[in-house]
Amino acid sequence: MNTQKVRDIIKQYKLHFKAINKEEIYKWRAVKCFQENWDIDADDFATMLDSSLHLAKNLLDAGNYFPKRMLLKNAEANPKFIRQLFVDLYKEENDLIERIIDFQDKIKNQNKKLFPGKNDYQDMRAVLVYLCLRFPDRYFLYKFSMFKEFAPLVDYPYKPSIGEIENVLQFLSLCDLVKAEIVMDNELLELHKTRITDREFYDSSFKILTQDIIYAAVRHFSKFEQGRTQTSALKRLIKVDKKISPKTDKVVLKGSFTNYIDNEKENKRIGDLGELLVLQHEQEKLKSLGIKKSPEHKSKSEGDGLGYDILSYDEGGQEIFIEVKTTSYSSDTPFFITRNELVCSMQDSNKFFLYRLYDFDDTDNKAKYFKRQGDLTELCNNSILYRAVLKE
Incomplete structure (x- = not known):
């Protein structure tokens, strides 16, 4: 995009x-x-x-x-x-x-x-x-x-x-x-x-x-001047080898005033752009490898809840599940993992990859990223919210 x-x-x-x-x-x-x-x-x-x-x-x-x-x-x-x-x-x-x-x-x-x-x-x-x-x-x-x-x-x-x-x-x-x-x-x-x-x-x-x-x-296509062409997503999404060290936050019982609605809108916008950047990256990757398969944006074609965003393929043509987390901020910015994402990472640990995009630039549509394969249990160490399900 x-x-x-x-x-x-x-x-x-x-x-x-x-x-x-x-x-x-x-x-x-x-x-x-x-x-x-x-x-x-x-x-x-x-x-x-x-x-x-x-x-x-x-x-x-x-x-x-x-x-x-x-x-x-x-x-x-x-x-x-x-x-x-x-x-x-x-x-x-x-x-x-x-x-x-x-x-x-x-x-x-x-x-x-x-x-x-x-x-x-x-x-x-x-x-x-x-x-x-x-x-x-x-x-x-x-x-x-x-x-x-x-x-x-x-x-x-x-x-x-x-x-x-x-x-x-x-x-x-x-x-x-x-x-x-x-x-x-x-x-x-x-x-x-x-x-x-x-x-x-x-x-x-x-x-x-x-x-x-x-x-x-x-x-009015002929009237509208066309914007500049983007460079390849393979160049705009820069992989960084990074070791992830989970950290536990201390619970602080302190009130705050946060604009949750506008923050959520912006987070969704950045998140959607991040998914599209990874989708383009995977399209170009598979084409460069000569793999005649196309990645699928599952979070858009089937909706949320599958536990991952993009179905793609590795260098050997085998299926991989990619969950994308994007931020405009630094690599150590906290992010959320849903229950379904955690379960998917556990059940399909050999296929599951977390792509963490950071320093996302929405003007040039580029970011740095690191990825982690497999079970995300180790990262789920800060409980934020619980759902109460009641029997009648």
């Missing part, structure tokens, strides 16, 4: 803002319309749904693509069923991918019964629109072709494949990284405010703005 290219794109977006800022204004209007009309408990659900999506035509109907039309037809025929689909889709406590697939599968089955031979059109793009309209502070508008064209513009080390559910997770992750650059640009945020009137939804989370910048970079 090339954050300098992202910053260059933002710079170009500001430069051309006057000419392009109204092109996609309907997105902010569509969200406001939905927010003002949505009522899951409405007596006439089909009519309410139609009113909520009144300004979303450009997002949901285009050319030979008619998800809005078919959704409304299904809602008119069986409003109770479609209402429940949205209830389930909007249960944020449940897994995102499971919710998307469940929505698609159920409406597809009903559509076949009600309208034989007609496409339901409820693809990932459409479902992400429904999620973004309801939760504009949590989701980004998605389009496969846009993602496919934008990813190489910023050296994002993932090649979208049509129809793959992983595309959604990778796109959301990419958008979060782009957004992190956007919110630091006060000039851009002030410009953005000038286009928002009482007809538009003001996205204080800047997720619609993020997608708009991504769209603009793809749509």
Whole structure:
């Protein structure tokens, strides 16, 4: 991931803002319309749904693509069923991918019964629109072709494949990284405010703005000057041979005031960039070794909980599991190990590698690192948090 290219794109977006800022204004209007009309408990659900999506035509109907039309037809025929689909889709406590697939599968089955031979059109793009309209502070508008064209513009080390559910997770992750650059640009945020009137939804989370910048970079590629090319990840990730000596912290019962929310956002941003740097490193390593296999970003394709971030291969072509821990600070900065990471390191000690990235530079996307193979038990010597599980 090339954050300098992202910053260059933002710079170009500001430069051309006057000419392009109204092109996609309907997105902010569509969200406001939905927010003002949505009522899951409405007596006439089909009519309410139609009113909520009144300004979303450009997002949901285009050319030979008619998800809005078919959704409304299904809602008119069986409003109770479609209402429940949205209830389930909007249960944020449940897994995102499971919710998307469940929505698609159920409406597809009903559509076949009600309208034989007609496409339901409820693809990932459409479902992400429904999620973004309801939760504009949590989701980004998605389009496969846009993602496919934008990813190489910023050296994002993932090649979208049509129809793959992983595309959604990778796109959301990419958008979060782009957004992190956007919110630091006060000039851009002030410009953005000038286009928002009482007809538009003001996205204080800047997720619609993020997608708009991504769209603009793809749509106006010829206008946007391109940022500098990065050097090889093999050169940007510098291995340091380092002996690790665990240390026990003394418990100090003392109060403190810490900005946990902003700290966590920054830690996640640096952590995601670190994982992408290692992923690029592994891609280049395997190519240089002539190994015709590709590393997989498992924490994005399957989610957290596996106990590692990246599935790659060693010089002999054997599987290895890589857990990446990244900091902008020095090599002795403490880091956290989850229970699943510990268990994975114990169960697959021959395959498991901890990559500790430090002195991470997010401008040039480079870092130093040391790695440790095997069981992490020795490092887990400072208990911080416990989970209490209760029986009924």
